[in-house]
Amino acid sequence: MTAAFDPLAIAFLGLMIVCAIAALSVRDLMTAVVVFGAFSFFSATYFAILGAVDVAFTEAAVGAAITAVFFVTAIFRTDRGAD
Amino acid sequence: MNSGFGSPALDAASRLMTPFMLMFGAYVVVYGHDSPGGGFQGGVIIAACLILVRLVRGRAAGWVMPPEVAVVLLCTGAGIFAGVGLLGPIFGGHFLDYSALPLPLAPAEVRAAGSLAVEIGVALAVTGVLELIFDVLVEARDDA
Structure with a gap:
């Protein structure tokens, strides 16, 4: 299987790019955290498609769960706007 | 954050998920070598479970891990890792060389036992660190 032309891989890479741009461009920090969690899940799925199940596991556990919780906790201690 | 988010729906959902998350974390730690x-992923899952209960129930949960306990957990984990690693040089092998351990088991089983001990150490350390973070x-003070 050539990963570069796998339609599933291309779809998830495209979703990752969309999520990354969205996370950078939204004004509300809480929305950015949620979109960043979605980015982490898509990248975990992409790793799993490539066969790196261990990396995908780590990305899903750390990137999507723990990092999002820490960001939310940090945002709760500040005011929510991006400026 | 001390009082938690605690709506009844969140409470019921977290009660349903918590035992499975703990079980899955322990499974990931124990079966990590094949x-x-x-250890890292399992420790993250266990810490995520503890943090979930803490987020939903706040301090009323009785699952609150004091920072002192978290530090003890983290140091115990690092100590288990370094101790099992140093058993290798003590018994005439290399650092983290499980095959040098003098256990009355088959060589493959000795390696599995050493690797399991190290994974448990890593899991304890990761759980302690994430709880501490x-x-x-x-708890960060506003005047800090």
């Missing part, structure tokens, strides 16, 4: 997973984020 399937995807390992969450504690620091929640």
Whole structure:
């Protein structure tokens, strides 16, 4: 299987790019955290498609769960706007 | 954050998920050497479970891990890792060389036992560190 032309891989890479741009461009920090969690899940799925199940596991556990919780906790201690 | 988010729906959902998350974390730690997973991922899952209960129930949960306990957990984990690693040089092998351990088992089983001990150490350390980070984020004083 050539990963570069796998339609599933291309779809998830495209979703990752969309999520990354969205996370950078939204004004509300809480929305950015949620979109960043979605980015982490898509990248975990992409790793799993490539066969790196261990990396995908780590990305899903750390990137999507723990990092999002820490960001939310940090945002709760500040005011929510991006400026 | 001390009072938690605690709506009844969140409470019921977290009660349903918590035992399975703990079980899955322990499974990932124990089976990490021959399937995807390992001490780091299992420790993250266990810490995520503890943080979930803490987020939903707040301090009323009785699951609150004091920072002192988290530090003890983290040091115990690092100590288990370094101790099992140093058993290798003590018994005439290399650092983290499990095959040098003088256990009355087959060589493959000795390697599996050493690797399991190291994974448990890593899991304890990761759980302690993540709890500590969450504690620091929640408890940080405004004048700091």
